[in-house]
Amino acid sequence: MAAFPVQLPLAQKDILDDITNEIKQFDWETGECLFSDFIEYFQLPQIIRVSQSWETNLVKNDILYLQSIHDRHLIISKSLFPDDRTFIVPDWFQGQCRVLSANPIYKPRWWEFTNALELLRFKMPREHIRLLRDTSVLLLLPTNQTIPVLLKQNTHLTLNRIEKSATITNGKEMFVLMDKNDQEFLLDPTDTTNVFHFATKILDDEFDSSYHKNTADSLFTLPEIIIRYELPIDIEFTSSINTVPIPNFPTKLRLEKFCIGKSIIAFSIGDPNHPRILELSSLTQFSLNCIKCLTTGLPRDTSVSEETPTFDENAYIHYERVRDRLIQLFEDISLQYIRTPFIGTKEEIDCIEQAHDVGVKLKNEDQGETFIVLNEANNANNESSSVIPSISKHPARFTVHLPADFNSPYSNVMDLGDDDEDHEIPPSTNT
Incomplete structure (x- = not known):
């Protein structure tokens, strides 16, 4: 996972001190819950406490504010000038850009x-x-x-x-x-x-006459680039480049491949003097404790000798108020984080490339027979006409997905992997 320090102004740091002190007084569950189970069951944002950190870089008893699950199109990008770094640019990036490629290829619409x-x-x-x-x-x-x-x-x-x-x-x-x-x-x-x-x-003559014009004055956002053009494509950022906290971040890039990256944005606030922003994959393996008022009425472990708790409305209202204060405190910081390009690791780059290549393969795959005779449909449905390649390993900070329709980046996403069987993952396999 990725972890970065958060610099708060003095007034906001005092607010976080107060919030952290309140959270430490909460009535916590004694039972543990897996992180993956918790984010699947509870809608974020939520406040949790790390129980067993396993092989992550989390700290036992640290308090995490799980803000949200974000989908971003992560684009592998390289400088047009000599530079050994490979950048991953999210489509949330706020800068505008112009197309440098002389003859860009338009996507079908x-x-x-x-x-x-x-x-x-x-x-x-x-x-x-x-x-x-x-x-x-x-x-x-x-x-x-x-x-x-x-x-x-x-x-x-x-x-x-x-x-x-x-x-x-x-x-x-x-x-x-x-x-x-x-x-x-x-x-x-x-x-x-x-x-x-x-x-x-949509045929060429059905577009507005301005659609196929590329001039030095034509400016686009990254989502517009992804929707309009095939990759790779050369672009130049014309704004917001100064907001990128990467030394000598290039203004001219070649956008090569992309996929959808899904990650959980969280804040480590157990030590209010050193808050950190975290980016976690949903596959991250650790256990946690949550606030008791969240679990009232849920099935409980009968092997644990414990009275069935009754719903404490006052405790829940208190929890909601604290959570609302955290939302206000960290909302702008998290938005800035998910908009910011970063230098990709080999693992992250490889996974994005694999997801992209699977999408291209599915898009270009020429199916055989176009129809099924109805009385044969039941048998045919049980046979897969093609095998979708799976990606067995995902990066620590996000999971990779591809658009169901590769020509429409903002359509539903398609998960990569085999969902037909349950695979038990030992705690040490994902960090």
Whole structure:
């Protein structure tokens, strides 16, 4: 995990002294809880006390304020001038930048729809229709007979025409879609049981005329760069560079690869004279004690001889007030931290590269058959058409994830790893 000292003004240091003294008077649970279990069950922010630190650099009985779990796109970046360092720049960074690459490659952009009648927006034929979920359709055979099939998610189709036939479509108007193998499918837009969730690629002439212009005056944020352009790309920061606490941080960088990094931002406040900000992976292995008023009513270890506690409303109100004061005290500091670039370790760089490469592989993977005959669907669902590579080791300060749609960095994230089996991790494997 990463740990850095926090410099507080005298007035804020006095506030932290008062808060810490109050926390030490709390009624703490005697039982221990694993960190990973605690953050999964309790919504952050919360206040905890370290019990067994195992092989982390935490201190037993230290008090931690777990502020929040953050998702950031972490971008591997290297200076355009000789520099041995590799930087990791979060997309939360507040600086603006301009594109230096002479011919940057634009990413495909997509419109998403959930109604088949939205297909009427487009002239036919229309290529680059992408399914965003499995869809029931009719496979149109050369004999004009049809059989029900299931078109697979992420299949790319062409919208060919509208078909209306007394024999083929039973008198209904249906859309005719064609896959890469020139097989045609009939889609009934009036079938309310079949949500047609699809996306269409935005064509160049459908963008505003200013979208594809790169000039010295065109300034972007990092999220805009990730959404608009393929990596690698050369950029120059034009603002906020002076806020980066890295000596000789370069203004001109090549953005190479990225992934989503999820981490817990926490503050060590057991010693109010030396507060620290911590960044922890959710896989960090240590045990903790929490405040008793949080656990009232939860299942308890029956092997421990202890009276069942009753809910203490006054204690909970006191806890809430202390927690609110910590939120106000550390909110700006934590925001500044997650926006700040840092020098990546080899482990962090390797993990980001692995996650990025898995995403590219999934994005470019050419699936075989585009559909499943419905009476074969149950058997096919039990067979994985492709194996998603897993990343068995994550950095100490974050876990790596990739966007479900690699062309849309702000879509849902896809976890890396095998969730089908439970793997027991000994305390010493994650620090």
